[in-house]
Amino acid sequence: MNYNGADGLEFGAGNTxxxxxxxxxxxxxxxxxxxxxxxxxxWAQTGxxxxxxxxxxxxSFFIKVSSKELGMNMTRGEFHSMSAMHNVLPEFVPRPIACGTYRTIPETHFFLCEFREMTDDMPDPHKFAALLSTLHQKSVSPTGKFGFHITTYAGNLPQFVAWEDSWEVFFAKTMRQALDLEIERKGPSEELDVLSRALFEKVIPRLLRPLESDGRVVKPSLVHGDLWYANAGIDVDNDQPLVFDACCFFAHNESDIKLGGLTHMYQRFLSITRHFAHSEAILSLLSSLAANELNRVLDVMRDLVQRYG
Structure with missing residues (x-):
């Protein structure tokens, strides 16, 4: 946990x-x-x-508190992510209020938003996919490119967000940064090095380049970035789906579909490219990296290289 405590300001035990x-x-x-x-x-203390x-x-309000420079960057990233989503589709996320730094405790930072009472049940797939597709359709990249204006964090890991014109280029740089962080944490691997070369030289171009060839274009859509069951719930007051803990960027809308497991329901609201079967395979790499499981990452890379390398 990236939290060093907040003496005298801890939540609960009658403290106001x-x-x-x-x-x-x-x-x-x-x-x-x-x-x-x-x-x-x-990664933080929540209250x-x-x-x-x-x-x-x-x-009522929800607050997330984290420490040091990493905590400052994480809370800023979440505030800007939730703000971006709220600006497009306010009914889909709790309203973000602020991010900032404590005055009384050094290197202690917070993210503040409205409190929405939620159940832990999975949202209705039909309602959820309808809202998600609306987010993807209505959002517009301010630069017309893929990326985001501030670094966002999947958990405690920084995401690649530099603006890029091409989805293939953006995805490749995203994967490179994620793999470099994996190597930094767990050390080099000869097999990972071999698989990485095949991934960047053969697999990614083969699977993603057709999406931007022969007049086809990929629209940069605002995506949640870490869409899974623990980051979604049902609003107790209106029974509508809500999402939170966003780490947004502008990407191919299929990024959220894969992470959310919403492929079939999503098709009712927004067409999916005919290359989805291929791109779904490579997007599975993102979810395996987000899960922080090297063995799973290697399994996915082996499969991709065997099929498309």
Whole structure:
């Protein structure tokens, strides 16, 4: 966990004291009535802040707190990601409010958003795919390219977000950065080196280049970036799907489909390229890398190189 503690400002146990930087982002004149731990994160401390507004109306907020430079970058990335999604489809995500740094505790950073009570049940696939396809269709890259304006993090791992004109180039650089981080964490592997060469020299061009050949283009769509069951829920108030913990960038919309396992339902709302069977195979690499399982990564790479190398 990338969290060093916040002495005197921990959530729960009757504590209602919060850092002035957080208080400044809450509604003016509100009174904090309680704090409590809420949710689970491998990389941060998460909590709920309950307040009474000036008129006596109760309101709640979700907060995520992390430490050091990595924590600052992660909370910024999440705020900008959730803001980008909220700007396109506000009913799909809790409203982001702020990110910032504690005034009273060094190197302690936070992300703050509205609190939405959710169940842990999987959202209805039909509703979920409809909202996801709307996000992909309505979003527009500000540069017309693939990437994002700030580094975002899948867990605690930085993603490649530099702007690129080509989906093939962007994907290849994404994979290169992810594999380099894997090698940095777990050491070099002769097999991984051999498979990587085949992946970049043969597999990626063979599978992705046709998407941008003979007049075909790939639209950069805003994607969640880490779409799986633990980052989605059902709003208790309206029974609608919600997603959170976004690490966005503009990519091929199929990135989210693969990670969300929504292929068949998604087809009802947004056409999938005829090359999806091929690109689905290579996008499975992203999900295996996100799972931080080297053996799984190697299995996927072996399969791709055998079939397409």
């Amino acid at each position: 004291k919060i850092d002035p930087a957080v208080l400044r982002e809450l509604p003016e004149g509100c009174k904090v009535t309680s704090t409590e731990n809420h949710g689970v994160s491998f 709920r802040i309950d307040v009474l507004l000036r008129d006596g109306t109760p309101q």
